[in-house]
Amino acid sequence: MTSDLDPIFNPDSIALVGASNRPDKWGSFLLGHLMGGGYGHENIFPVNPHEKQIHGLKAYPSLAELPRKVSLVIITTPAKLVAGILEECAAQGLKHVVVISSNFSEVGLEGAELEREIAEVARKHGLMMVGPNTMGVINTRKDMYAVGAPLQLIRGNIAYVSQSGNVGAQMLGWTGSQGVGFGKFAGSGNEATLHCQDFIQYFGEDPDTDLILAYIEGLDDGRDFLRIVREVAKRKPIIALKSGRTEAGMKAAASHTGALAGSDKIYEAAFHQAGIMRAETTQEMLDLAKAVSRLPLPRGNRVGIITLGGGWGVIATDAAALCNLELPPPDENIIRVCDEYLPSFWSHGNPVDLVGSFNAEGHLRIIEEMMKSPSYDSVVVLGSLGTGSLMGMSMMASDPIAAGWDEQQLKNFLDSLKEKNRSMLDRMLELSHACEKPLVDVEMQFIGDDALVELEAGRGVIFTSPEKAAQVISKMLRYAEFLKHAL
Amino acid sequence: MTSDLDPIFNPDSIALVGASNRPDKWGSFLLGHLMGGGYGHENIFPVNPHEKQIHGLKAYPSLAELPRKVSLVIITTPAKLVAGILEECAAQGLKHVVVISSNFSEVGLEGAELEREIAEVARKHGLMMVGPNTMGVINTRKDMYAVGAPLQLIRGNIAYVSQSGNVGAQMLGWTGSQGVGFGKFAGSGNEATLHCQDFIQYFGEDPDTDLILAYIEGLDDGRDFLRIVREVAKRKPIIALKSGRTEAGMKAAASHTGALAGSDKIYEAAFHQAGIMRAETTQEMLDLAKAVSRLPLPRGNRVGIITLGGGWGVIATDAAALCNLELPPPDENIIRVCDEYLPSFWSHGNPVDLVGSFNAEGHLRIIEEMMKSPSYDSVVVLGSLGTGSLMGMSMMASDPIAAGWDEQQLKNFLDSLKEKNRSMLDRMLELSHACEKPLVDVEMQFIGDDALVELEAGRGVIFTSPEKAAQVISKMLRYAEFLKHAL
Numbered sequence: 001m002t003s004d005l006d007p008i009f010n011p012d013s014i015a016l017v018g019a020s021n022r023p024d025k026w027g028s029f030l031l032g033h034l035m036g037g038g039y040g041h042e043n044i045f046p047v048n049p050h051e052k053q054i055h056g057l058k059a060y061p062s063l064a065e066l067p068r069k070v071s072l073v074i075i076t077t078p079a080k081l082v083a084g085i086l087e088e089c090a091a092q093g094l095k096h097v098v099v100i101s102s103n104f105s106e107v108g109l110e111g112a113e114l115e116r117e118i119a120e121v122a123r124k125h126g127l128m129m130v131g132p133n134t135m136g137v138i139n140t141r142k143d144m145y146a147v148g149a150p151l152q153l154i155r156g157n158i159a160y161v162s163q164s165g166n167v168g169a170q171m172l173g174w175t176g177s178q179g180v181g182f183g184k185f186a187g188s189g190n191e192a193t194l195h196c197q198d199f200i201q202y203f204g205e206d207p208d209t210d211l212i213l214a215y216i217e218g219l220d221d222g223r224d225f226l227r228i229v230r231e232v233a234k235r236k237p238i239i240a241l242k243s244g245r246t247e248a249g250m251k252a253a254a255s256h257t258g259a260l261a262g263s264d265k266i267y268e269a270a271f272h273q274a275g276i277m278r279a280e281t282t283q284e285m286l287d288l289a290k291a292v293s294r295l296p297l298p299r300g301n302r303v304g305i306i307t308l309g310g311g312w313g314v315i316a317t318d319a320a321a322l323c324n325l326e327l328p329p330p331d332e333n334i335i336r337v338c339d340e341y342l343p344s345f346w347s348h349g350n351p352v353d354l355v356g357s358f359n360a361e362g363h364l365r366i367i368e369e370m371m372k373s374p375s376y377d378s379v380v381v382l383g384s385l386g387t388g389s390l391m392g393m394s395m396m397a398s399d400p401i402a403a404g405w406d407e408q409q410l411k412n413f414l415d416s417l418k419e420k421n422r423s424m425l426d427r428m429l430e431l432s433h434a435c436e437k438p439l440v441d442v443e444m445q446f447i448g449d450d451a452l453v454e455l456e457a458g459r460g461v462i463f464t465s466p467e468k469a470a471q472v473i474s475k476m477l478r479y480a481e482f483l484k485h486a487l
Numbered sequence: 488m489t490s491d492l493d494p495i496f497n498p499d500s501i502a503l504v505g506a507s508n509r510p511d512k513w514g515s516f517l518l519g520h521l522m523g524g525g526y527g528h529e530n531i532f533p534v535n536p537h538e539k540q541i542h543g544l545k546a547y548p549s550l551a552e553l554p555r556k557v558s559l560v561i562i563t564t565p566a567k568l569v570a571g572i573l574e575e576c577a578a579q580g581l582k583h584v585v586v587i588s589s590n591f592s593e594v595g596l597e598g599a600e601l602e603r604e605i606a607e608v609a610r611k612h613g614l615m616m617v618g619p620n621t622m623g624v625i626n627t628r629k630d631m632y633a634v635g636a637p638l639q640l641i642r643g644n645i646a647y648v649s650q651s652g653n654v655g656a657q658m659l660g661w662t663g664s665q666g667v668g669f670g671k672f673a674g675s676g677n678e679a680t681l682h683c684q685d686f687i688q689y690f691g692e693d694p695d696t697d698l699i700l701a702y703i704e705g706l707d708d709g710r711d712f713l714r715i716v717r718e719v720a721k722r723k724p725i726i727a728l729k730s731g732r733t734e735a736g737m738k739a740a741a742s743h744t745g746a747l748a749g750s751d752k753i754y755e756a757a758f759h760q761a762g763i764m765r766a767e768t769t770q771e772m773l774d775l776a777k778a779v780s781r782l783p784l785p786r787g788n789r790v791g792i793i794t795l796g797g798g799w800g801v802i803a804t805d806a807a808a809l810c811n812l813e814l815p816p817p818d819e820n821i822i823r824v825c826d827e828y829l830p831s832f833w834s835h836g837n838p839v840d841l842v843g844s845f846n847a848e849g850h851l852r853i854i855e856e857m858m859k860s861p862s863y864d865s866v867v868v869l870g871s872l873g874t875g876s877l878m879g880m881s882m883m884a885s886d887p888i889a890a891g892w893d894e895q896q897l898k899n900f901l902d903s904l905k906e907k908n909r910s911m912l913d914r915m916l917e918l919s920h921a922c923e924k925p926l927v928d929v930e931m932q933f934i935g936d937d938a939l940v941e942l943e944a945g946r947g948v949i950f951t952s953p954e955k956a957a958q959v960i961s962k963m964l965r966y967a968e969f970l971k972h973a974l
Contacts, residue, residue: 177936217798245809246808247808249808281952282931311652311655312651322733449936
């Protein structure tokens, strides 16, 4: 059944029923985003009986009068017109529909009746219907942004299904500045027929998807969800954010999507069984997505920490311990290398405190030894990339021009720092893949957020707090343990 | 005694013993930061017997040979020279000293012996000595950056004492891009004589300080700390981050600053009694600082939530409930105003779901009614400022130029959105102060981080997640309750 969803994400042409010239209408936003996103304008067909032209495109009075058969119909009309339009779709042999229109079950009994009606029409004719009350769908590979929010995404291999349009769209809005690329997105809306697990199953079979994210408020059929998701999780990692965690939150969820939210403990246990990594916040979902899509999974809970300064080492140790990670002491090989590169009073423990040493070669040798050590399943490096920038900024502060440097010397110096950071991160990543364990770098300052994302270049993982590193590693470990037992 | 600390933060002139031309030396960094920060170069006196000039300034062979009596001496020499330099200070009648030099108690028994020695010299001569092993001190009002890290801060009325130089400096490094202004900073280092509570007491009496932050790994004299801090907290809010929360973290702290860390439960209870707001992470310390310095304190735990979209409303409800905040239903005045501005199927509950309405006047009227309502002690607004930007971006996506707008129309339109956001936030802040309750705005997207900070303009509070809003409100409430009982 799920390959049946393909035309929703890979349509050759799209009709938009309810397209509008009025700038405050969803039928205007959606057409604007579709056109602005780069989807071929010749393959977009606005449908509106009252307009000749919409946003510069020729408008058609009805689906029956389109010049050719389209692969996807998107509907933004008032709710009470949707059932009729679905009948038209069926009459024209159009099987794939996204219903953006709202005012269905989320607004009360009358809306729920309308929703039952359109579900019935969809089932009767075998339509694949997304929604109603959905933000829409995206496929970045097709430059298709059939969504009600203005988004421009980096292309990538992550797919995302969200039961909330605003949570979905707003999280996607963060991804650009955080350097995380996405392939497909679906707002599942009220899920009158297609449920979030149907999208997860489709993404599971989609060759362009390596990692699946889901935002969930409640499940109509938990058993079906778990059965499907558990199978997908054996092949591809799944990260879910589940809200309605508290009684008050469940009540709010019920009045939002009408979802029947079960006890959070049941979800927690079920997600665990199904191999789902559970994120606590949308930001954590993105952090976890970055790490899972770029690094190997850890094989156990023993983490080695290397820190440029003692205070952050203490904070990182707390964070690791709170996530049930263990910090075994360094083995003799590590001690030998540390003795070689660090002053005699170095910590001789885990965290390995570099006591402010700025020797990049020494850092790398110690990192390498920790990565190779059988004592550690993952390694967290705190502040090593920052050292170059720190020195550079300190030198800049003392006014090198006044001290006799010329502009070119200065530029070369700053370029060399950037290059040093890049080659250091490259080497760390090589080690991570060669040793098959995750290496997470944490930089607390002195490199700006944008510069960090530039440095990651879509392949490294640099967080700005040790807490994130510990949480992400512990959740990756849970998935690794699921795979060990499930396969 | 604490007014005795004043010359440390407000020196008329500074001698730097150990100043260096070698770019990889702390004696070079520190001089560079001091000069680059804007402190009058004519009042900086590098001391180094081997140099004639350092970073362009005349160098002096010893403190005895300075052309005039300085108010502060900073020392970056090797540890074993420090005791002798302190004796020289005393001989010259110089009472205020910051010892940057490391290799004292943090490196073992020999270092601990050296530290006892310098503490003894300081006590014998009545020196006010910061450190050793400290990052240094800052006073932004004097453009004095006597620190080993390259920092440029926004001026403000927050003071900060940190037992870790790297945690202190790195957190300060974030403050600029987050729009939070600081006045004074002290790294208390190994605290051989002056302890973090001495700085807190000084900040408590300092007319330029309205809010005090502290990063703590352990306390030598918990009783003294609590006695002092509890008195200060009655007059000024104090936010502390305490690491060494886990057994592993305590072990790491012991090897870092040699601090004897007590059980975290004891700290938790003691902080609570002393009226200290406890932050979990450095970022939360900054978030809390922003809110406490800009908004009134809540009087109770009842929060009203207004959301542009249902999903974020559910997430915000969970976040509030997890922080023990209550969400009473809207009263009849609120219901009347909502009925006036929202479609009939609006949530009729708390969160008040604006169901995507873009009517700014309606938002403001509802916000106003919730702020005035006796049912709520604080209000969280989700996404209201973003609506204008969202509409603007959606209109941009549909290519208004192609649709016949000229450049000027476009510019006016975008300016008007910015202006609308600003005046809406202004109105929200007026309400917050007039109603004497905190109003926290949360914008999840569609306004960039920099634009949010620009919009806050140092007086509003805009977070990017509902979790932050709930945590910050609940911690402010704890402080409000302390004040109620302590005064």
